[in-house]
Amino acid sequence: xxxxxxxxxxAVALFTLFAFAFSFACGPVxxxxxxxxxxxxxxxxxxxxxxxxxxxxxxxPKGFDAGGFTQYVYKEAATKMKIPRTSxxxxxxxxxxxxxxxxxxxxxxxxxxxxxxxxxxxxxxxxGKFVGATSKGVKEVKMNEKYWKDRxxxxxxxxx
Numbered sequence: 001x002x003x004x005x006x007x008x009x010x011a012v013a014l015f016t017l018f019a020f021a022f023s024f025a026c027g028p029v030x031x032x033x034x035x036x037x038x039x040x041x042x043x044x045x046x047x048x049x050x051x052x053x054x055x056x057x058x059x060x061p062k063g064f065d066a067g068g069f070t071q072y073v074y075k076e077a078a079t080k081m082k083i084p085r086t087s088x089x090x091x092x093x094x095x096x097x098x099x100x101x102x103x104x105x106x107x108x109x110x111x112x113x114x115x116x117x118x119x120x121x122x123x124x125x126x127x128g129k130f131v132g133a134t135s136k137g138v139k140e141v142k143m144n145e146k147y148w149k150d151r152x153x154x155x156x157x158x159x160x
């Protein structure tokens with residue numbers, strides 16, 4: 001037995017379209033979730049502070065030394081991490097990373113005083129560059145510049 005309804009094809013197509021739209025709109029809702037890349041966020045925080053002055057023993061945007069800068073950046077970034085105060089103590093934490101494997105937010109260490117003794121730390125910002133509190137203030141530096149290349153000690157990843 002066949003049932004025949006006098007309905008046009010356009011009406012069927014329109015009804016199908018509305019039914020599909022309704023089921024899509026009222027169907028299960030997936031909750032959006034965003035994840036933070038903490039390394040990128042740390043690097044961005046470091047870059048925002050470029051231009052801040054250098055100050056021996058400084059730990060704020062009014063003036064930073066190397067360890068004070070990285071400590072401040074990690075605390076103020078989304079990581080909210082508390083890391084040691086000095087470059088040498090920061091070198092004692094985290095996981096060693098080869099230079100070729102550096103990621104945003106890794107700490108890079110240099111011996112700018114006594115040979116081989118860590119005395120400077122900065123935040124890796126990608127493309128072979130770091131941002132750190134140099135004697136000329138917080139600035140971005142290319143790691144392959146002769147001065148820095150000759151004094152490189154290593155790098156650590158403290159973000160899990």
